[in-house]
Amino acid sequence: xxxxxxxxxxEFIQMRRDRLTFVMMIVFPILQLLVFGFAINTDVKxxxxxxxxxxxxxxxxxxxxxxxxxxxxxxxYTGNNYQQVTDNLQSGRAKVGIIIPPDFSENIxxxxxxxxxxxxxxSDSMTAxxxxxxxxxxxxxxxxxxxxxxxRGYSGKSFDMPYDVRIRPxxxxxxxxxxYMVPGILGIILTMTMVMITSMAIVREQxxxxxxxxxxxxxxxxxxxxxxxxxxxxxxxxxxxVALLVGILVFDLPIKxxxxxxxxxxxxxIIASLSLGVLISxxxxxxxxxxxxxxxxxxxxxxxxxxxxxxxxMPLVFNWLGNLLPLTFYLQxxxxxILKGVGxxxxxxxxxALIVFISVVLTISIIKFQKKIA
Amino acid sequence: xxxxxxxxxxxxxxxxxxxxxxxxKVKTGSIYGFLGPNGSGKSTTIRMLCxxxxxxxxxxxxxxxxxxxxxxxxxxxxxxxxQKFSLYDDLTVIENLNxxxxxxxxxxxxxxxxxxxMLALAGLExxxxxxxxxxxxxxxxxxxxxxxxxxxxxxLFLDEPTGGVDPKSRRMFWDxxxxxxxxxxxxxxxxHFMDEAEHCxxxxxxxxxxxxxxxxxxxxxxxxxxxxxxIPNSKPMELLxxxxxxxxxxxxxxxxxxxxxxxxxxxxxxAYTALRAKIIAPSLEDVFVYLxxxxxxxxxx
Numbered sequence: 001x002x003x004x005x006x007x008x009x010x011e012f013i014q015m016r017r018d019r020l021t022f023v024m025m026i027v028f029p030i031l032q033l034l035v036f037g038f039a040i041n042t043d044v045k046x047x048x049x050x051x052x053x054x055x056x057x058x059x060x061x062x063x064x065x066x067x068x069x070x071x072x073x074x075x076x077y078t079g080n081n082y083q084q085v086t087d088n089l090q091s092g093r094a095k096v097g098i099i100i101p102p103d104f105s106e107n108i109x110x111x112x113x114x115x116x117x118x119x120x121x122x123s124d125s126m127t128a129x130x131x132x133x134x135x136x137x138x139x140x141x142x143x144x145x146x147x148x149x150x151x152r153g154y155s156g157k158s159f160d161m162p163y164d165v166r167i168r169p170x171x172x173x174x175x176x177x178x179x180y181m182v183p184g185i186l187g188i189i190l191t192m193t194m195v196m197i198t199s200m201a202i203v204r205e206q207x208x209x210x211x212x213x214x215x216x217x218x219x220x221x222x223x224x225x226x227x228x229x230x231x232x233x234x235x236x237x238x239x240x241x242v243a244l245l246v247g248i249l250v251f252d253l254p255i256k257x258x259x260x261x262x263x264x265x266x267x268x269x270i271i272a273s274l275s276l277g278v279l280i281s282x283x284x285x286x287x288x289x290x291x292x293x294x295x296x297x298x299x300x301x302x303x304x305x306x307x308x309x310x311x312x313x314m315p316l317v318f319n320w321l322g323n324l325l326p327l328t329f330y331l332q333x334x335x336x337x338i339l340k341g342v343g344x345x346x347x348x349x350x351x352x353a354l355i356v357f358i359s360v361v362l363t364i365s366i367i368k369f370q371k372k373i374a
Numbered sequence: 375x376x377x378x379x380x381x382x383x384x385x386x387x388x389x390x391x392x393x394x395x396x397x398x399k400v401k402t403g404s405i406y407g408f409l410g411p412n413g414s415g416k417s418t419t420i421r422m423l424c425x426x427x428x429x430x431x432x433x434x435x436x437x438x439x440x441x442x443x444x445x446x447x448x449x450x451x452x453x454x455x456x457q458k459f460s461l462y463d464d465l466t467v468i469e470n471l472n473x474x475x476x477x478x479x480x481x482x483x484x485x486x487x488x489x490x491x492m493l494a495l496a497g498l499e500x501x502x503x504x505x506x507x508x509x510x511x512x513x514x515x516x517x518x519x520x521x522x523x524x525x526x527x528x529x530l531f532l533d534e535p536t537g538g539v540d541p542k543s544r545r546m547f548w549d550x551x552x553x554x555x556x557x558x559x560x561x562x563x564x565x566h567f568m569d570e571a572e573h574c575x576x577x578x579x580x581x582x583x584x585x586x587x588x589x590x591x592x593x594x595x596x597x598x599x600x601x602x603x604x605i606p607n608s609k610p611m612e613l614l615x616x617x618x619x620x621x622x623x624x625x626x627x628x629x630x631x632x633x634x635x636x637x638x639x640x641x642x643x644x645a646y647t648a649l650r651a652k653i654i655a656p657s658l659e660d661v662f663v664y665l666x667x668x669x670x671x672x673x674x675x
Contacts, residue, residue, distance in 0.1 A: 006476020010465065017464050213460040213521075216424050217477040218449045 003219050007227030015231060025197075029189045029239045033246045036185045041177045044130040050077035050094040052085050055104035063116070066142055067098070072134035085119065095121045096131050108146065171339045178251040183334035184307040186243040187327050190266075191273050191301050192294075194236055198277025199290040201228045202369075207287060221369050225362065228281075229274045236270035237263075256341030265333050265347070268354040272326035275361040282368040301327045329353045377402040377529050377560035378423065383432035385418050392418040394583035395432070400562055400576070405555050407574030408564040409662065415583040416564035417457065420533050423562070424454045436529060450478075453522035457534035459514050463507035467498050467517055470506055471524065478525035492520035495550060512543025519550065523559075530554065532563040536570065548573055568659045577658070579665055586669050587661075595656050598664055600625050601643060603651040605634040613649075622646065628663055635660060 015022060049067075053060050067073045077094055079085045088094040097119035107114040118135045122128035144161070151159050172179050202224075205211040214224065240263075247253035255262070276297065284290040302308060304322035311322055322328045329350040336342045336350075344351065378400035385393040393415040400406040408416045421427045423436060425445035434441040439448050461470045471492055475485040493499045496516035501509065506517065515535060523530060532551075536544045548570065555561055555575075563574070571577055572591050579587040579594075587594060607613045610629035617627060617636070622645050626637035636646060637660075643653070 002476050002479040006473050009476070010462065010469070010473045013469055014462070014464055208463070209456060209458040209460040210462055212426060212456055213454070214477070215426055216449060216452065216454040217474070218446065218479070219477055 003217075004223050004227055007219070007223065008230060011227060011231040015235075025193055025235055026238060026242060028193065029186075029243045030246055032189055033182060033185050033243055034250065037178045037182055037247075037251055040181050044127050045071050046074050047072055047095040047127060047131055048076045048093060049073040049096040049098060050079050050085055050088045051075055051098045051100070052079040052082065053100045054102040055100050057105040059105040059108055059114075060100045063100070063104075063138075063142060064098070066138050067135065070134050070138055072130060073098075089119060089121055092121070095124075095127055096135075111150075176251075178247075179253055179339060180335075182243070182247040182251055182253050183338050184331060186240060186247070187269070187305070187330050187334060188302060188307060189239060189243060190236055190270060190330075191327050192298060193239060194232060194270055194273035195277040195280065195297055196291070196294050197232055197235070198228055198274045199280035199284070199294045200277075200287050202278065202281035203284055203287050203290045206285075221366050225278055225365060225369070228278060229271065232274055233267060233270050236274070237266070240266050240270075253338065255338050257337035257343060261343060262334070262337045265330075265337075265351060265354075268351065268358070269326055269330040269333070272330075272354050272358050272361070275358050275365065276326070279361050279365045279368070282365050297325075301325050304328070306331050323353070326354055326357050329357075375402060376400060378406075378434070378436055378562065380419075380423070380434035381432055383419065383422060383434055384430050385415075385422060385427060386430045391583050393422070393429075396580070396583075396585045397432075398578055398585060398588060400560060402560050403555065403558050404575040405551065405561045405563065405573065407571045407577045408562065408580060409566065409568075409571045409577055409658070410564075410580035411566060414580045416580055417533050418583075419580070420454075420531050420562065420564060424452060424531055425449060450525070451528055453525070453527035453530040455518050455522045455530075455532050455535055457537055459506075459518060461506050461514075461518055461521060464505065466503050466505055467493070467509070468502040470517065470521060474521040474524050480525060488524055488526075492524055496520045497546075511539045512546070515539055515543065515547060516550070519547070523554065527559070529560045529562070532561065534564050534566070536565070536567065544570075568657060568662070571658050579662060581666055581669055584669075586665050591658055594658065594661050598637070598656045598661055600637050600639045602654055602656045602660060603636045603638060603643065603646055604630070604654045605636065605646065605649050605651045606632065607634055608632060610634045626664055626667060630659075635663075637664065 051064060053064070064075060068075055073096060077084075077088055079088070079097075082099070085094075085097040085099060089097050097117075099117040099119070101115060101117075104114050104116070116139070118131070120128045120131045120135075148159055169175065202211065205214065244253075244255075248255070277294070280290055280293045280297075284293055300321065304311070304314070304318055305325050305327040306322065307327065311319055311328070314322065332350050333347050336347050376399045378398070380399075381397050383393060383396045384391065396415075396419060398406075408419065410416050418427065422429050423434065423441055425441065425448055429442060436448050437451055439451075441448065462473070465473065468489070471489045475489060480488060493502060496513065496519070498509075498513060498517060498520075501513065506514065509517065519532075519535070536547055539547070544567075551561060551563070552573070563570075565571060574591065576588065576590055577594060578585050587597065589597075605613065610633060613634050614627060614629060617624070617634075623642040624636050624638050626635075628635055636651065638646070643651075
């Protein structure tokens with residue numbers, strides 16, 4: 001107990017003395033949240049659009065107005081030939097090109113199908129899929145309108161649509177990106193700082209030669225590892241609190257579930273990330289190696305955890321790989337508690353996964369560390 | 375009787391044998407000097423004794439405790455100071471001492487008193503709140519010693535403790551070592567300073583991982599065969615070539631500062647009178663040079 005206490009006091013003094021790192025640990029999450037919270041928006045709207053309208057009729061203008069009203073297309077450019085459409089897409093000034101044929105109104109009037117070409121820059125798939133679905137939607141709505149009018153004209157009666165699909169987006173009805181992003185960024189920030197700090201901690205002592213002096217004292221391996229983890233649990237909590245405050249104050253993030261549970265389970269994730277850092281520390285010989293290995297964890301954490309891309313869409317192997325990352329489970333916990341308001345009865349598998357992760361990683365670290373001395 | 379006993383201890387790093395079949399005994403309360411050039415295996419031996427490295431072969435005991443099996447028990451009884459400053463640069467003098475007091479679980483009151491004693495010993499009373507990073511070499515070294523003996527260890531291992539320290543600080547440091555020894559602490563110290571080796575009760579010469587001679591300094595000096603002559607000369611290398619071409623009889627011949635040292639059998643002394651040679655008592659360095667040379671010849675043969 002004495003030894004652990006002395007180790008903790010030492011870590012806190014060192015932390016306090018290293019002001020720059022300390023400030024970074026608190027300011028970093030705020031900046032990240034503001035930048036990503038505002039910048040990342042998966043719902044792509046207001047795509048710059050060029051239109052080459054060869055019909056120049058009432059119907060073609062009406063169709064364009066409907067597209068513009070969807071909010072997805074901004075009609076910034078008007079083209080007079082195919083070449084201009086191509087040029088604008090090629091240069092990236094426009095993301096969408098719409099070509100309306102000269103016989104557009106004629107065909108509609110005579111009950112034929114009127115073809116509108118929508119060219120989409122699919123080099124950015126997210127933009128493309130937004131534009132495609134919006135254009136299809138507008139096309140179908142306009143078609144319905146025309147068909148219903150024709151039916152009414154023939155029969156003199158009014159008609160209802162035979163299928164009425166009503167969509168209710170639960171948990172985030174207004175599709176506010178920030179609600180989805182902020183918990184994710186909180187998880188990313190914790191992963192990055194926690195893994196990085198501890199991965200450096202033991203290696204730094206080794207590089208400075210202070211570890212050797214520690215090893216000849218009666219200090220036990222588990223005490224050393226605990227001494228490197230406990231101080232940063234506080235840092236992790238400070239970061240989580242700052243991040244949640246920014247989420248609530250700046251982005252109006254609603255916390256539907258229990259804040260107490262959120263804090264409690266956050267400790268599991270913090271400890272899991274710190275353990276991972278300790279493992280990296282025992283595997284690497286220099287701080288540089290530790291840094292590189294940490295980055296090796298960050299990218300999969302961002303890509304495979306479900307932070308950016310839905311895990312459902314991943315091939316099975318990558319889905320499994322994602323299950324090796326603590327962030328995957330923590331994101332489910334965060335979104336579960338914050339957006340859905342669920343409790344332990346739903347989240348127990350994630351909790352169990354984190355506990356297993358911590359036990360396995362810490363055991364390996366202790367074994368690895370003992371071998372490293374000899 | 376013996377605080378440290380080592381039998382046939384070896385340590386290999388891959389193909390390289392750093393310590394080769396060393397056996398030695400260190401009397402309780404004595405100062406044992408481990409003398410040898412850089413890379414000869416001194417530090418590796420000390421590190422095995424402290425539990426920082428596991429031996430590849432052989433065995434050893436410290437105060438009757440097995441160095442391979444009882445490492446944890448040994449840690450309570452030893453103090454260790456490495457050649458590199460290994461305290462925390464970003465902690466103050468007193469914070470470093472407090473930290474090690476905690477590591478050795480010193481009781482609060484007793485610990486406070488011990489820390490004060492260490493501050494006095496290192497002459498750091500007025501620098502308690504200075505960061506260790508800002509201390510001069512001599513202070514750093516005495517602080518490191520203070521941290522290593524805070525828990526009153528019966529055995530102290532010092533691995534080249536005086537590297538990079540000015541002569542005055544070296545003097546002060548050795549005064550402390552003498553005091554500790556007089557109070558009954560067994561000290562094992564590695565060095566490549568011959569004058570420091572003279573201070574030891576017993577010396578072990580180590581070369582290429584092998585222990586090539588052991589004994590008290592005075593006894594080792596008598597091990598030199600023949601008579602040692604010293605020839606003052608401003609160009610010892612030229613004189614050396616002259617003697618070699620003239621084929622004057624000698625057992626050994628080497629430059630020694632602004633001198634030339636010649637080892638001869640007593641009946642060949644008069645061959646050097648013309649060169650104003652005088653008979654001198656051999657230093658430990660002469661003994662070491664001779665031992666290394668004969669050892670090399672044995673190795674070649």
